[in-house]
Amino acid sequence: xxxxxxxxxxxxxxxxxxxxxxxxxxxxxxxxxxxxxxxxxxxxxxxxxxxxxxxxxxxxxxxxxxxxxxxxxxxxxxxxxxxxxxxxxxxxxxxxxxxxxxxxxx
Amino acid sequence: xxxxxxxxxxxxxxxxxxxxxxxxxxxxxxxxxxxxxxxxxxxxxxxxxxxxxxxxxxxxxxxxxxxxxxxxxxxxxxxxxxxxxxxxxxxxxxxxxxxxxxxxxxxxxxxxxxx
Numbered sequence: 001x002x003x004x005x006x007x008x009x010x011x012x013x014x015x016x017x018x019x020x021x022x023x024x025x026x027x028x029x030x031x032x033x034x035x036x037x038x039x040x041x042x043x044x045x046x047x048x049x050x051x052x053x054x055x056x057x058x059x060x061x062x063x064x065x066x067x068x069x070x071x072x073x074x075x076x077x078x079x080x081x082x083x084x085x086x087x088x089x090x091x092x093x094x095x096x097x098x099x100x101x102x103x104x105x106x
Numbered sequence: 107x108x109x110x111x112x113x114x115x116x117x118x119x120x121x122x123x124x125x126x127x128x129x130x131x132x133x134x135x136x137x138x139x140x141x142x143x144x145x146x147x148x149x150x151x152x153x154x155x156x157x158x159x160x161x162x163x164x165x166x167x168x169x170x171x172x173x174x175x176x177x178x179x180x181x182x183x184x185x186x187x188x189x190x191x192x193x194x195x196x197x198x199x200x201x202x203x204x205x206x207x208x209x210x211x212x213x214x215x216x217x218x219x220x221x
Binding site: 034036041042043044045046049087089091094095096098099 | 151
């Protein structure tokens with residue numbers, strides 16, 4: 001059964017820094033890899049979806065990569081802003097990690 | 107024009123009561139889901155319906171009964187509520203029943219508190 005892990009559980013960085021969030025999964029036969037953002041008291045907003053046959057997806061300052069052989073995905077956020085503060089979750093199909101709580105310090 | 111809407115946003119009730127949460131999506135998607143997010147923020151799939159047909163039924167107590175009157179609606183009825191049912195329940199939808207190519211779209215959640 002697929003297990004998705006996100007490390008670290010929390011991360012705090014100064015504004016303007018580039019940062020990487022990590023996601024690992026146990027079964028390389030993934031459906032797809034999706035990154036979400038969750039703001040307090042809100043639902044999840046889809047950021048990027050990488051299909052099983054793809055290696056990466058980009059949207060604005062966000063870049064997500066997928067390496068099935070190593071069971072890893074990363075979400076790269078360039079030039080971080082305070083508005084990026086949120087919890088970021090990754091998911092393989094319908095199986096979610098527990099998220100990384102990101103704080104961008106002004 | 108909210109894409110996935112859930113009602114109510116907050117629900118406070120006593121143990122033993124029966125309650126329902128409603129979900130509607132206006133995205134024209136074929137598949138809808140219920141997720142439970144516990145106090146540790148862990149999201150776990152509960153149910154999925156595709157065109158009114160139940161396709162996923164995880165290990166959930168049978169006190170929980172989903173109902174899909176049409177593909178745009180998926181409601182969740184909970185009987186004999188227990189303290190451990192307190193959580194945030196999220197509804198979601200996707201175009202693809204195999205969720206391979208289409209992203210999940212989430213509602214804003216219903217915070218259920220059982221006292």
